[in-house]
Amino acid sequence: MESGTITIYIRLRHKISGVLHETLTLDRLAQVIAPEKIKSHIDKMVIHQIKQEDNSYVVIDAMDIIRRIYQHYPNSDIQTVGPSQTIVVVSTKPKKARLILFALVWILLFIGAGLTIMNFHEDVAMQEVHQKIYTMVTGKVDFKPLILQIPYSIGIGIGMILFFNHIFKKRFNEEPSPLEVEMFNYEQDLDRYIAFHEKEKNEVGNHRD
Known part of the structure; x- marks a missing residue:
């Protein structure tokens, strides 16, 4: 001492x-x-x-x-x-990564994301909007204005990449993406819950002793 x-x-x-x-x-x-x-x-x-x-x-x-x-x-x-x-x-x-399970999850997420985008476009009548824009600009009627639809589709992909600030493992800048911020907040909430729950469990165990 x-x-x-x-x-x-x-x-x-x-x-x-x-x-x-x-x-x-x-x-x-x-x-x-x-x-x-x-x-x-x-x-x-x-x-x-x-x-x-x-x-x-x-x-x-x-x-x-x-x-x-x-x-x-x-x-x-x-x-x-x-x-x-x-x-x-x-x-x-x-645990060893299972290639088949990974592939199934990837396909499920890919199809789900695609259906979400298509349903959104159907709800807002995006095809009709493109047709009207094309008619307003060119004065012609085209039910499939690919000159607008193709750049728009590419733009969606580029926009998602910029939004999440990642392409594979490449990061464009040091600013965290919205997904990273949400994951950080989730981990903080999870840690607070674990700390509270474990402390409460230990106090109950001590009272029993």
Whole structure:
């Protein structure tokens, strides 16, 4: 035990990955600033060992870490910065990609997207609009104004590429696409739900004990 007051700063990581039976030390869960003479010991403090009953997620609360540090350094002044919890995603054995399943999903999405675009054009009578535009510009009647329909179809594809800011793995600029923003918001909401649900489950388990 160290004499005098020791100031320790802890910044929990938002999310990390772990594997079954892995021992989670503090340096895996957080960034620590402490006097050099005790930092190495604090970094290697065991906070949790992943067990089978942990299932897919483990939530480590800042209070658990503070409690563990106080056991060794009761005179320390612990300051937490940033997130109050760390979510540990327990990784399982990676599944091999199934080419047939991938192809079926790709075909399903392709057909679904195509039907969505066609139904939209049917609802707004896009073909009639093209016919009227062609007649207004040329003074002629053409029930299949390909000179408008072909560039319009190409433009839809280019517009979708620009909208999502990707073509395969190529990114056009650093600005996130709307899909990436929505995925980020979804992950944030999912993390909040996991943190709340796991904390509630742990509190119920502690009351039973």
